[in-house]
Amino acid sequence: MKFSNTRPAAIANNKSFSAARTESGNLERYKALVHASDIGAWEYFPDTESLWCNDIYFSMLGRDINDYDFASPNNLKEVWIDLLHPEDKDVATNHFAEYLKNPKGTHESYYRMKHSNGSWVWIWSRGRVFQNEKSGFGAIGTHVDITRHKKAEEAIQRERILLRTLIDNLPDTIYVKDIQGRKIIANRADVECIGVSAEEEVLGKTDLDLFGNNDIGIRGYEDDMRIIKTGEAIINKEEYFLDSRGKKRWLLTSKLPVKDGRGKIIRLLGIGHDITMRKQSDEVLKKLNEDLRLQSEELSKQAADLKALNLQLEKQKEQELEKAIAQGKFEIASEFLHDIGNAMVGLGSHLNRINRVVDQNNLNNLKSLTVFLKTNQTAIAGAIGAHKAAALVSVTEGFEATQTNNGLEIHTSITELLNIITHIQEILNIQRQLVRGHKGLHERKPVNLENILYDCKSMLFASIDKKGIRFSINIQPGTYTIKGDHTKLMQVILNILKNSIEAINIDAPEKIITINMHTVDNLLELIITDNGQGFDAQTANLFFVRGFTTKKNGTGLGLYNIRTIIESHAGSFAISSNGPGCGAVSTIRFAL
Known part of the structure; x- marks a missing residue:
């Protein structure tokens, strides 16, 4: 590209030519300053269309200044234009040419230049026109490597796009407001919730602007101002609004203050989850x-x-x-x-x-x-x-x-x-x-439980004696007669005692079964304790499930039938253990 070497009027009419000459005398000091700043420097000479550059100009491109000839004119193409990215070349050269024709202010441009390793380096180029003793004017400027900043900006932009894609596709309303309560971001769900077609229609507006001076608008605006003033968030607040058809809908709203690094509130973030169907279901359920x-x-x-x-x-x-x-x-x-x-x-x-x-x-x-x-x-x-x-x-x-x-x-x-x-x-x-002791009837008659205990002991004496179990019955003075079925009650006591006998290991150093019976608060309480195998809590939860058994040849009906018989006598039955190896305690209670 041919750049103009016509001296701009702004410089031709400059009466401070001698001052410019004095400044050019300080060129060496200027170069030293630029070098110390680690900034690439360039100077353009329009009369020869040549470009002088310092060594940092080339080193940031992975190149050596000694590989370029500055003695010959017309080197602009070699040291600048040919190194520009194809996509940036026309824009950069045209922009520079336009600036030379009308050099107002500072020339500023961003473009990519080719590194010696084949990568592209982002350059921030700035320059100004100045008075030149020989050609009348020239241009001088700097190059700064901004590749890291550009990559960071691109990463931020990608994240912005991903975040925007995410919030626009979420079913919940998401929005951001400034400290005046005006919306600066509104996702698609929020736009639809308000009843407009585009985000631009809600940006810059408060809830008063969007909903009017009514309960919805006033409530929303006052909540925003209170959060911005106090910094206290609103979490999961149920509030209603009217959709575009005037129908009442419900949102579960959360609003949070956004603070900068110094703790100052600069924004307000809002999220709303539509709970209309849930509220309607609650109303239906309430009526039902x-x-x-x-x-x-x-x-x-x-x-x-x-x-x-x-x-x-x-x-x-x-x-x-x-x-x-x-x-x-x-x-x-x-x-x-x-x-x-x-x-x-x-x-x-x-x-x-x-x-x-x-x-x-x-x-x-x-x-x-x-x-x-x-x-x-x-x-x-x-x-x-x-x-x-x-x-x-x-x-x-x-x-x-x-x-x-x-x-x-x-x-x-x-x-x-x-x-x-x-x-x-x-x-x-x-x-x-x-x-032999049964007469064929199940009539409920007075039954003495003390007699039943001793009868059961006699029936099981052989098994107790064979295992060497120390068996004791402790009965406090009192009356232990209830109305019930003698045979069934005896079956209950026999089954519990047989379970205790079977639970005691024959090799155990000490084998004990103890029966205690007493009355308390109009209740007859019978407690049978053994030091047998015991059981864990999980097993205890299954004892009264019909068919469950811990015995190899058991039917799973023993404890189930025991409880059924006791409950049929208006009583209660419970069995407990502190764990495997800790024995078991069976407790029967009857109302007197």
């Missing part, structure tokens, strides 16, 4: 709850009437049904227990017979034979050979060991079976006593 409450009261009255009418019928039906069922049940149970008892006796006899047969085995003769063969192995070897004699002894010893092991296993199995039969017979004896 009221309707349900009225219906519930009516149903409660009807239920009370039905309960009163059916109470007598239920009692009559229960008594008649229990009488009919119980009579047949206990007759069948008696025959069934008798048959099972006979079968257990027969099975025990057969096991004892097997045991005797095993004892009569000729194992001792086999041992004697083995000793004889080992003692006379040398003589036998002389008759049948050493290898055969050794084999005979080895086979005999192996057979003896096998027979011995088999005998021990048979004795162990028979012993275990006999123990099982004994346990079954103990259970059958307990059940026989219950059947």
Whole structure:
């Protein structure tokens, strides 16, 4: 590009030419100052279209000043134009040419120049026209590397775009206001909420401008001013507004003050979440709850009437049904227990017979034979050979060991079976006593719990004694008679005591079951404590779930039935433990 070398009128008419000459005499000092400032410097000579540059001008481009010829004219293209970025070249050169034609103020331009490594360096170029002794005028200026600032600006711009994209696509209203309460940012949701089509329609306006001098506008503006004055944020405030169709909508609004580095409030940030559907649902739910409450009261009255009418019928039906069922049940149970008892006796006899047969085995003769063969192995070897004699002894010893092991296993199995039969017979004896003591009726009659405790102790004496358990019953003076079913109450106590017995390890150094019974505040309290295996809280939560059991062969009905029976007697039942290995405490309470 050809730059004009016509002296501008502003300089041609300058009468301070001698002053300019005096300043040019200080050129060396000027260059030293520029070099010390680490700034690239250039001087343009329009008469030769040449450009003088200092070494920093080139070093910021990764280049060496000695690689360029400043003695020859017309070097502008080499040292400047050819190094410009293709996208910036026309703008930069045209801007410089226009400035030379009309040199008012300071020339300022931003462009990229090529680094020796192929990258581009952002340059901030500034300069002014000055009086030149030879050509009449010239231009002098500086280059500053602003690459880092440009990259930072680009990063900020990218973040701005990402942030704007984010807030414009969020369903919540987001806006920023200045300290006068005027909006300077409003996302798409906020624009739609106000009922306009573009952000420009709300910028620079307060809530009074947007909503008018009504409750909505005044409330919003006063909230803004209070936050800016006090610095106290508003968090999750429910407030209504009217949409473009005049319909009432609800927002959950939060407004926060934005402060600068010195703690001064400079902005206000607002976020609103549309909760209209939730509020409508709350209203519907509130009405529904009221309707349900009225219906519930009516149903409660009807239920009370039905309960009163059916109470007598239920009692009559229960008594008649229990009488009919119980009579047949206990007759069948008696025959069934008798048959099972006979079968257990027969099975025990057969096991004892097997045991005797095993004892009569000729194992001792086999041992004697083995000793004889080992003692006379040398003589036998002389008759049948050493290898055969050794084999005979080895086979005999192996057979003896096998027979011995088999005998021990048979004795162990028979012993275990006999123990099982004994346990079954103990259970059958307990059940026989219950059947014998039952008259076939489940009528609620006065029952003495003290007698039931001692009866249960007697029934379980064999199991208690076999395990070596220290069993004690402590009853404070008083009356312990309640109205109930004697058989069912005995079943409850027996089941709890059997659980305690089974929970105590036979190898435990100390085995204890204690029963305490007393009355307090018109309540009869029965507490059964053992030092057995105990249980954790998670297991305790499942005890009364029908079918849950911790026993290998359990049914999961024991504790469930216990609580059912006790509650049918207007009582309560609880079982607790301090953890595995800490035993258990069963507590029964009846109203007196």
